[in-house]
Amino acid sequence: MGCCCARRGRTHAFEGRDLSEEIDTDEHIEETGTLPLDDWHRRKGARMVPFAGYHMPIQYEGIVAEHNWTREQAGLFDVSHMGQLLVSGEKAAEELEKLLPGAIASLKPGRTRYSLLMAEDGGILDDLMVTNATPWIEADEEAGIEGHWGEPAYYLVVNGAMKWDDIAHLREHLDDDVTLTHMDEHALLALQGPNAATALNRVMRNVIDDMIFMDSVTHDFGEWPLRITRSGYTGEDGFEISIPAEFAASLADRLCAEIEVRPIGLGARDSLRLEAGLPLYGHDITEETDPVSADLLFALTKKRREEGGWMGHEAVAKVLADGPAQKRIGLDIEGRMPAREGALVYSGAKQVGRVTSGGFSPTLERPIAMAYIDTNLAEEGTELEVEVRKKRLPAKVTSMPFVPHRYHRGN
Numbered sequence: 001m002g003c004c005c006a007r008r009g010r011t012h013a014f015e016g017r018d019l020s021e022e023i024d025t026d027e028h029i030e031e032t033g034t035l036p037l038d039d040w041h042r043r044k045g046a047r048m049v050p051f052a053g054y055h056m057p058i059q060y061e062g063i064v065a066e067h068n069w070t071r072e073q074a075g076l077f078d079v080s081h082m083g084q085l086l087v088s089g090e091k092a093a094e095e096l097e098k099l100l101p102g103a104i105a106s107l108k109p110g111r112t113r114y115s116l117l118m119a120e121d122g123g124i125l126d127d128l129m130v131t132n133a134t135p136w137i138e139a140d141e142e143a144g145i146e147g148h149w150g151e152p153a154y155y156l157v158v159n160g161a162m163k164w165d166d167i168a169h170l171r172e173h174l175d176d177d178v179t180l181t182h183m184d185e186h187a188l189l190a191l192q193g194p195n196a197a198t199a200l201n202r203v204m205r206n207v208i209d210d211m212i213f214m215d216s217v218t219h220d221f222g223e224w225p226l227r228i229t230r231s232g233y234t235g236e237d238g239f240e241i242s243i244p245a246e247f248a249a250s251l252a253d254r255l256c257a258e259i260e261v262r263p264i265g266l267g268a269r270d271s272l273r274l275e276a277g278l279p280l281y282g283h284d285i286t287e288e289t290d291p292v293s294a295d296l297l298f299a300l301t302k303k304r305r306e307e308g309g310w311m312g313h314e315a316v317a318k319v320l321a322d323g324p325a326q327k328r329i330g331l332d333i334e335g336r337m338p339a340r341e342g343a344l345v346y347s348g349a350k351q352v353g354r355v356t357s358g359g360f361s362p363t364l365e366r367p368i369a370m371a372y373i374d375t376n377l378a379e380e381g382t383e384l385e386v387e388v389r390k391k392r393l394p395a396k397v398t399s400m401p402f403v404p405h406r407y408h409r410g411n
Contacts, residue, residue, distance in 0.1 A: 069264070128166075
């Protein structure tokens, strides 16, 4: 996720800083566009900021209050700035596997997978979610047609600041037999928190009962055609709901009518994802970052990691063989002063790394950060120092997530 500048590796998203203090809400007003829920946010009293090329809500009642509400109840996030794409055609999986290191062909209909869009040199162009959205065609007894799967189709959600670059990259490298559709007339809402399922079940009975983490279904809610995916960016159980833009405000109103649900802004979205140890594109991962250093090997299916056949494989295989020079790690920082992005990390007198995301954790009530440090110091428990405002603060390497994930994985 990034801001208005969308050149590769040069995003300057607001996450990882004290958002409430650093953003000038009047800056770049004429340069930014509006999303389907713009009026809805303003009616709710949101403080709007330029983000990813659009006016977006940073907060409603306060970042910490919204953060805690999402951890305890259910928060509704507008993430309509994200790019929603559909790749379809008989060769869709084969073509996507040339660009993504994950197993796409074996992804079952209705299942979602986190993946990476790779560059030739092994750098990460973007991270994304890909869902096998191949439709099931119902049987037609009169026509003598049995039920069957339709044309293969894959639904991709990419980062907002990178979507135009991603679309250009995909158009350049996908075969002409594959169709790429930008679903730019759709909004995207994320309902997150321990009571998200309770609230959504009350609104849409029996739709999500059997869904587990990374399941995705289509559902016609009255006249609203939805795609509901059990996923999100907070570490909590939750759902992302794709909906035609014309119905987005009505759905947001319907969800917020539930006692568990409140609208939540960008500020809390960032503090939640940091506690969940989830990387942010343009900060914790960039075009200069490889998946091994970024600790994202889970996104490289073992078989495909070994066999290759995807862009950047040779470069990534070399890092796997040689070992990365630095690794992304978590840091617990003593005291109350947060280390922000760019803070230097030291071992004794030697600089050994740099913070890529950091802030004060409302849940843990202490500063936390992500950083890249020399691999030989990346073991959990290693004692380091972080320079904040010309002071060296004691820090310790810790495992991530900082706050345990609570995804619903079933029984």
